[in-house]
Structure formats: C-alpha cells, structure tokens
Amino acid sequence: MSRFDLNLLRVLDTLMACRSVSETARRLHLSQSTVSHALARCREQLNDPLFVASRHGMQPTPRALAIAPAFRQALETVEQAVNDEAGFDPASSERRFTVAAGAYFDTLMLPHFMAELMQCAPRVSLGVRGLIGSDYERELEEGELDMVIGFVAPSQLSPRLQTRPFIEYPLSLLCRQQVDQPLTPQFLAQLAYVYPSEWGHSQLLTDKWFASHGISRDIRLQLPDFQSLPQVLVHTDLVATMPAPIASLYAEQFSLRSYPLDDGLTIKMVLAWHPRFAMDPGLKWLVDKVMAVKETLSQ
Structure with missing residues (x-):
C-alpha cells in the first residue's frame, strides 16, 4: 500500500467502465500516452496485466475484476466528502433536478410540489420524465437522473440503489x-x-x-x-x-x-438514488422536500 499511487484509482475505475484507453483519456481530459503510462504503473505496482487488448476492447483480468469494486467505493467516498462540503442553499441555488416518476407523482403531487418549490427555492428548476423499463442504476450513477420514484414490486429498481419508502x-x-x-x-x-x-x-x-x-x-x-x-x-x-x-x-x-x-x-413505491450521490446535500434536500409534500397531502 505504501508504494501504490492513489492518483491511479480514477484511471483504473474509468478503464473498467469503458474498456478503452482512448475513451478513458477523453473522459478524464488526459492524453492517451498519459493513460497508457498510468496503466503501466498500475500493472507494475499490482504485479498483474489488469487489462488485455482484444477485438472487443481492453478486457479486465480476474485480478482487475476483483479489485474494481473496492476502488469504486473508495472514489465514491472521496466524492461524497467533497460534495458534502459544498452545501446547498435552496433560496439561492439555480440547480436543475431531474426526476423519473409515474402517474401518482405527476398527477397528484406535482402541482403542490411546484408551488412549494417556487416559494422556498425560486431559482431551482425541475425536469420530470416518465418511468421506463429500466433498473435505473446507470441513469442515476451517471447523473442523468437525480432521483427515481419507482416501484417495489414487481421488481424494478437495481438492488444497488439506495431507497426510502414513499407511498x-x-x-x-x-x-x-x-x-x-x-x-x-x-x-x-x-x-x-x-x-x-x-x-x-x-x-x-x-x-x-x-x-x-x-x-x-x-x-x-x-x-x-x-x-x-x-x-x-x-x-x-x-x-x-x-x-x-x-x-x-x-x-x-x-x-x-x-x-x-x-x-x-x-x-408500493420508493424514492431511489445512487450511493455515489448519497451525501449530496442538494439531493438530500430534494428527498426531504418530496416526502414533506407527500405527508402534507396525506393529512
């Protein structure tokens, strides 16, 4: 551990996601040679090829597959700590939240939720998408969506998402x-x-x-x-x-x-989000606000 360069974590994590040196370079805003050099250092420090070139891109070795989840968790912990420092002020924020929801939220809750939003967070905006046949892990992990109001059964949402009972x-x-x-x-x-x-x-x-x-x-x-x-x-x-x-x-x-x-x-429905953003103060505020409006309507 004393020899391992922690700066290489993101390179390995991105390589695992896209299986391409050139795409990893693009996503991390690095040159291909920099990524190749970083991979070479990882191979040396971990004493394993980690990724092997094939006709389908860079394929991970068993060793790479074994360590990838721990590396992802380490990165998420750091990202959550940084995001938590930023704070969230609904009165001044201009953030746009994107939520996937079904007819219950769209038909019954949305008018009341927007009225509340325009009072306490006048510059925050909201995008609402309809539910589709997805487990929503990718959309939430990549930040395409902030939250999903999804179904418990029949099973819809990925078990890797964090959830809160909704209605x-x-x-x-x-x-x-x-x-x-x-x-x-x-x-x-x-x-x-x-x-x-x-x-x-x-x-x-x-x-x-x-x-x-x-x-x-x-x-x-x-x-x-x-x-x-x-x-x-x-x-x-x-x-x-x-x-x-x-x-x-x-x-x-x-x-x-x-x-x-x-x-x-x-x-049965739940609010769901990706663990990567669990410490995001804006997301925490959104979850609490949706729950508060739901409780008001239930009275």
Whole structure:
C-alpha cells in the first residue's frame, strides 16, 4: 500500500467502465500516452496485466475484476466528502433536478410540489420524465437522473440503489357504468380494458393478479400515458385499472365511477438514488422536500 499511487484509482475505475484507453483519456481530459503510462504503473505496482487488448476492447483480468469494486467505493467516498462540503442553499441555488416518476407523482403531487418549490427555492428548476423499463442504476450513477420514484414490486429498481419508502396505495377499477356486483376475477375477465401505459408497473401487477386466477385481460386499447384515458372512458364502455387515488380524482372530475379492487392488490413505491450521490446535500434536500409534500397531502 505504501508504494501504490492513489492518483491511479480514477484511471483504473474509468478503464473498467469503458474498456478503452482512448475513451478513458477523453473522459478524464488526459492524453492517451498519459493513460497508457498510468496503466503501466498500475500493472507494475499490482504485479498483474489488469487489462488485455482484444477485438472487443481492453478486457479486465480476474485480478482487475476483483479489485474494481473496492476502488469504486473508495472514489465514491472521496466524492461524497467533497460534495458534502459544498452545501446547498435552496433560496439561492439555480440547480436543475431531474426526476423519473409515474402517474401518482405527476398527477397528484406535482402541482403542490411546484408551488412549494417556487416559494422556498425560486431559482431551482425541475425536469420530470416518465418511468421506463429500466433498473435505473446507470441513469442515476451517471447523473442523468437525480432521483427515481419507482416501484417495489414487481421488481424494478437495481438492488444497488439506495431507497426510502414513499407511498403505498391500492388499485381501483375506473369506468362510466355502474357496477352492482362484487369485482371477482371472473367478472373482471368479462370486461374490455384500456392499458394506460407503454410500460407501467400498476398494469403489470394487475396482469400478474389476473394470471394467478388463470385469467387474461381483454386489452382493446393501449395508451402511452393517462392523459386521454378519462375521455376514452367517458365515451365508451371500456374500463381501466389504475392507482386508487388517481381513479378517485378522475371519477370526481369526469363523472366516472371508481371501484376498489382486491385488498391484496397494492402498489408500493420508493424514492431511489445512487450511493455515489448519497451525501449530496442538494439531493438530500430534494428527498426531504418530496416526502414533506407527500405527508402534507396525506393529512
């Protein structure tokens, strides 16, 4: 350890990520010869080739694969310590946060969250993206996103992310017609559905519930989101399963009817971020602010 140059950690970590000397040089704003020299020093000090050239780029040796996680953790510890020193003042910050979230946050929380944001952090801006079929480890690690409001089950988020419990809610059936009988799986199987998502965990959970009863849904329409869903239901006999709080809102706004589904059909969501940024004071503030607004709406 007394002989190892700690400045080489970032070179090895970046090489592990991109498997290319030229790309490592580009990312670290170094010359290729500097990176090659650094790799040579690492090989000498660790007594291992570490990376071997192949037709698919620089491939790590078993020794490199073994030490890479420890090197990454060491770098993250240093980065967190530096970020924590910077502090975060919401009243003066001009930071832009980017969050991936589903319909619950977008439909029910966002108006209240933005009203709060413009009062206590008037120069902070927010970008909201819809959820996609990703475990979000890469997007959060690379800083493409600051936080994800994602689903616990069916399993979505990478287990390597840090999470905080956010909300749990049941699902409801939303439609225009009156239903005067129990919502048994057999009755629900007779209905024609709108699938209000290109990719949605609430829909996947509903499909799993139907499958457990040996039934598949009759999907007549698939939409990219919830935006046009209420008007479709108003003008047709199609139905939709969706988060109960949103179903209740749409029922009130569009004179539709909302019926709770099976008690065991429950959505659980968490706030998630990458451990690399766990000590970021701005991210800590964002997480606390989202939780505070959620608690206010729950009262």
